[in-house]
Amino acid sequence: MADEKFLAASAKHPIVAGHAYKYGTAGFRMKADLLDGVSFRVGLLSGLRSRRLNGQAIGVMITASHNPAPDNGVKIVDPMGEMLEQEWEAYATRLVNAPSDQELLDTYKALASQLKINLSDPAKVIVGRDTRPSGHSLVTALADACEATNIQFTDYKILTTPQLHYLTRCINTEGTPKAYGKISEQGYYEKLSEAFVRALRGKKVQGQLIVDGANGVGAPKLNELLKIIPKDVTGFDCKVVNDDVLRPEILNLDAGADFVKTKQRAPPKPQPIPGVRGCSLDGDADRLIYYWVDPESGFFMLDGDRISSLNASFIGDLVRSAGLEDEVRIGVVQTAYANGASTAYIEKHLQLPVVFTPTGVKHLHHAACQFDVGVYFEANGHGTVVFSQEAIRLFREKEPQSPAQKEALEVLAACADLINQTVGDAISDMLMVEVILAHKGWTLKNWATTYTDLPNRLVRVEVGNKDLFQTTDAERRLSHPPGAQDEIDQCVRKYTNARSFARASGTENACRVYAEAATRGEADELANKVAACVQKYGS
Numbered sequence: 001m002a003d004e005k006f007l008a009a010s011a012k013h014p015i016v017a018g019h020a021y022k023y024g025t026a027g028f029r030m031k032a033d034l035l036d037g038v039s040f041r042v043g044l045l046s047g048l049r050s051r052r053l054n055g056q057a058i059g060v061m062i063t064a065s066h067n068p069a070p071d072n073g074v075k076i077v078d079p080m081g082e083m084l085e086q087e088w089e090a091y092a093t094r095l096v097n098a099p100s101d102q103e104l105l106d107t108y109k110a111l112a113s114q115l116k117i118n119l120s121d122p123a124k125v126i127v128g129r130d131t132r133p134s135g136h137s138l139v140t141a142l143a144d145a146c147e148a149t150n151i152q153f154t155d156y157k158i159l160t161t162p163q164l165h166y167l168t169r170c171i172n173t174e175g176t177p178k179a180y181g182k183i184s185e186q187g188y189y190e191k192l193s194e195a196f197v198r199a200l201r202g203k204k205v206q207g208q209l210i211v212d213g214a215n216g217v218g219a220p221k222l223n224e225l226l227k228i229i230p231k232d233v234t235g236f237d238c239k240v241v242n243d244d245v246l247r248p249e250i251l252n253l254d255a256g257a258d259f260v261k262t263k264q265r266a267p268p269k270p271q272p273i274p275g276v277r278g279c280s281l282d283g284d285a286d287r288l289i290y291y292w293v294d295p296e297s298g299f300f301m302l303d304g305d306r307i308s309s310l311n312a313s314f315i316g317d318l319v320r321s322a323g324l325e326d327e328v329r330i331g332v333v334q335t336a337y338a339n340g341a342s343t344a345y346i347e348k349h350l351q352l353p354v355v356f357t358p359t360g361v362k363h364l365h366h367a368a369c370q371f372d373v374g375v376y377f378e379a380n381g382h383g384t385v386v387f388s389q390e391a392i393r394l395f396r397e398k399e400p401q402s403p404a405q406k407e408a409l410e411v412l413a414a415c416a417d418l419i420n421q422t423v424g425d426a427i428s429d430m431l432m433v434e435v436i437l438a439h440k441g442w443t444l445k446n447w448a449t450t451y452t453d454l455p456n457r458l459v460r461v462e463v464g465n466k467d468l469f470q471t472t473d474a475e476r477r478l479s480h481p482p483g484a485q486d487e488i489d490q491c492v493r494k495y496t497n498a499r500s501f502a503r504a505s506g507t508e509n510a511c512r513v514y515a516e517a518a519t520r521g522e523a524d525e526l527a528n529k530v531a532a533c534v535q536k537y538g539s
């Protein structure tokens, strides 16, 4: 009977034949019309994962982030709000690619037996989706899988990706000493608003902030939050633009954090007001980029590297003021794409260690958790700051020896509540930046003068077989194909202060080449030479 129910449900949600699905950096992401069967099967896998983890809730987020409106994606969130454990990515790929309903059932049972999962144990799955119209039917497919396999299922409807991560963690920590917050969207707003006020500690945000919502889910959600942030206490004057979620075709169109970072300019609409502080979220509100248009020098962007060093500098100062520099170890995690000037600033000026990991936030998050305070951001604006339980305990329980120490401890404790501990969260990161600028009394221009970026160039190279390119040393060197790295080294040696590397993209069928050098012209030239080398070895 149970098998019949399974097979009948599966028959309603077939995968598209001839397509090889792979759980990648961003889960399964592609054109939405290929995803119905995928979503059903992800429901099955999430139920298995929940059962494997003693019935803890597993999250599923339906979003294609900064991609165009016709795309969508399905991504699994582990109980503490982290990305799905890597080993399970392969199980997801295996289950999703089962060619028929019967083979799907067989694979499902085989996985359960391999992983010693009792299929009658309780399981819980929660789901959220961004504003894409296709999200609705993908939730139905997921719900059908849960219904067919007796999984408790809750649909939280439209959410930002970080809100879904927040809810997953809240559910799994409820009633424990690590309780993360109230299990509701409103609870998320209350936590952020309250922590924002505490972190400001009487300081006021100066000047208006214009937030580009990419016409995605971040816009209405930020507006909800703004309703409860007390403007008189915080001085926070925030205006959300590009907030039209009723016209899906304009989602991420000439707007959003990815547009700003890759095009290196402000969204054309609404026309930027010179001198006014601006920032952009991406389509699911987990990336953040700041910028302003200077009346004299034009557009200036403050990307993830800048947000990272700003956080590290502020938290480093606070930890010293709190007298905790010997107990709380602060570290910064970057990828090879971080501008070399930011790394030098963090290591030499801030005197903090920098660790490098491969691309993809799951790697950065993991490395950041090795510190008491781990700051991690990808250059594209995705990141957060994670605090160890011990650091949080010290902030709350250390007996202050002076009013200055008391203030530092209170601000640190508030920051740990303000910054989303589960995943990069554009809205929470934005409030953190606003707090830091208010404390330092800085404009974006002050922030921008902390260091000067090295000129750099990122090039996408289409090759016959990107899998030929294998890397080592946190993706900074090629181990394969043989000879390629030597040629890259020879190119780099011809320039002063230069750096370049090539790797296969994890999200696109292409290689990426990054180059940095002392001048714009040299960075471009070096990137082109290395790209030609990659082309040669990849064909």
Ligand SMILES: CC(=O)N[C@H]1[C@@H](OP(=O)(O)O)O[C@H](CO)[C@@H](O)[C@@H]1O
Pocket (backbone or CB within 6 Å): 025, 026, 337, 359, 360, 361, 378, 380, 504, 505, 506, 507, 508, 512
């Ligand atoms: C250079 C670059 O921006 N790479 C991006 C991109 O990864 P690739 O593996 O380079 O395609 O997408 C990832 C997922 O969104 C993001 O984590 C990463 O930073």
Ligand SMILES: [Mg+2]
Pocket (backbone or CB within 6 Å): 065, 066, 282, 283, 284, 285, 286, 287
């Ligand atoms: Mg995103």
